[in-house]
Amino acid sequence: MxxxxxxxxxxxxxxxxxxxxxxxxxxxxxxxxxxxxxxxxxxxxxxxxxxxxxxxxxxxxxxxxxxxxxxxxxxxxxxxxxxxxxxxxxxxxxxxxxxxxxxxxxxxxNFVFKGFGLAGRVISAGSTSGIGGGPAGVTLTLYQDDKKLNETKSKADGTNLKQNSEFTLDLQKEKTKWIGSFWAKNNEQYSIFPLSDIWLFEPDHNIITTSSDNCQSNQVKFLARRGLFINGSTHPPVADANVSLYTISTENEHEQSIDIDGQTMTLLLSSWTNSDGTYSFGPLSNTRPYHVTIRKLGHVFTRKTSSLYDFNSEKLASILVQIKDVDGVFLLLTSSTNNMRRRTATTDSTGEVLFEDLQSGNYYLRPQLREYKFQPEDAQIELKSGDEIITKFQAERIAYSCYGQITSINNEPEFGLIVDAIGIDHCESVTRESAKTDINGQFRLRALEPGCRYRLQYRSNPSDSTQTEILEIEPKNKIIEVSDRDLYDIHLYTIKRPTDVDINVFVETQTQFINQLKIKLYKSSQRESPIQTVTLTNSPFAYFNQLPFDNESYFLRLESPLSTSVYTYIQPEIIFTANQTFLFFTFNFEPRLRIYDGETGLTGSYSAFIIALLIIILVFKYETILPFLRSSYGYSREILLPNIVRTSSSLLSSTQTNEQTVKVSSSTSSLNTMGTKTVTNTNNDNLGLTNDSKRRPRVAD
Incomplete structure (x- = not known):
């Protein structure tokens, strides 16, 4: 500082x-x-x-x-x-x-520093020292982070060095080598790719990092080898034909591949033929095999035996078929002079079909369509290279069609049903015609002869499981009559087996009970859990989801949350079989209030109170009561019980005696009554005596 x-x-x-x-x-x-x-x-x-x-x-x-x-x-x-x-x-x-x-x-x-220069040289193969000169026309491309920065290219006259403000820079010829330089900043990394129209380079690119301390370290060297060129042509010349060059596959090449003599080769380059039919590839490495293919629409190319890269070309021919006023005609084209497979086509609304890319040779053409015959019936055609032939046929109607539709009763189209037209009356010998409904339920019966009557009949298709539900077609045995025109708007309906059961229930009850009711649906074999449960709201009607039409047993149960201590009612059930498409049931629900009995309730309350009181006394005074109970138990067992038995026997005997007395002296009712009472009193006295006599020993003891 x-x-x-x-x-x-x-x-x-x-x-x-x-x-x-x-x-x-x-x-x-x-x-x-x-x-x-x-x-x-x-x-x-x-x-x-x-x-x-x-x-x-x-x-x-x-x-x-x-x-x-x-x-x-x-x-x-x-x-x-x-x-x-x-x-x-x-x-x-x-x-x-x-x-x-x-x-x-x-x-x-002030002068502002922009960067350092890169210098290198390209020398010919076999002369690493540069003796013998280097190749001209070599392009060096400078990249940084996959971004193209500059290019330099050598010229035969050695032009000036251009600055990096331009995209292309030129190499200068210096004695036996070509050199050039780029401007770059310090410590930046660059990739340099040499390119040439006639040379290949080793390596294909170099990566360097610039240094301001030692410019010699910025030098890059490439070894140039003269490349292989593949030149070919087509005869006669064909311009703008696609030429593809294939070679043995490597990891970095295109994935498109073909098989050549059992060896897999991938696409390397693609080009187009010039106006004179020539093409060229190069420079290429001369250490690998190559294969060339040529394609162009409307042409066929065959490789010459004298050259791998020259081809004979042939412009393909075409046949235009015209059939007026009819569409859907099936055309078959075959050849007897070449290896072409047969070709087919169908005419559209224009009545025309074009067969393209046909090699020269002899061809056979035949039109086919039911209900029509053609003039001529077929055609023999000889084609030459590049011919464009037009062939015409005349069609004549000889039979007619019946157009119709099959739907369910609710107008849903039926798909895949087979309908037969069977001739009747004098046309029983004609061929049965059949048709199959499309996705819209529509069908077309072809080749119905004019003047004949036919019966339309449904034929089940066993391979289609959905058709097993169909019982029949209505109207049965529909009769149609064919004249000189097609028939339209024939509508048939399917009658199907029932598959579902609808169940509706009506509950007849007072309005205040409706919101508290539930109706449960059970299968008879599964009474534990309901299949469906419907809770009534403001309507006495209940609607259940559809049941399968399976002929099984089911039952409905009406349930109410009303307390049985307040109301008396019955929860009704209905048992039915699912063998009808619609079932309607009615439940009667009539709950009644219970009548309260005050005297009975009071007596029961007193009895319960007394029993509870005795239990409490027994629990708290068991020490006093227990000896008394034991004494009472002994007295009852030894004295009271035998007396009761003897008294019962005496009463029984007295009753029998009285009955006999009544039978004997039935004339005077008053006397009998006094006698009976007497007998009864005597017996009672006897019972009293007997009891007293039996007590005395007990008292003495």
Missing amino acids: LQFLILFLICFSYGKTQQNSDVIGCGGFIKSETDINYKVVRIQLITKDGIPIYTTEAAPINGYYMIPVYEHGEYILKLLPPSGWSFEPSQFELNIDGETDSCTLNHDL
């Missing part, structure tokens, strides 16, 4: 001193975005005639320079950089007048 300040002050003082003595100082800077050696850059002041006046070097620290001018006049301030260095501008033209010029006004004259 100190050196820079000292140098700047010295230069500034020097300029001021000289300016005071009519010496003008012209100065400025060498500027660069990259690090360069400023010391190797020289600045020279010359006259318009090229006479050097003063030469100096730039300051090594910051690139500053200063040149004194002692006399007014026109000068050129020129930069002298090392070879391969590029600056803008390369010079300044000055008119020193001591008043308005840049030097007098102390304006800096």
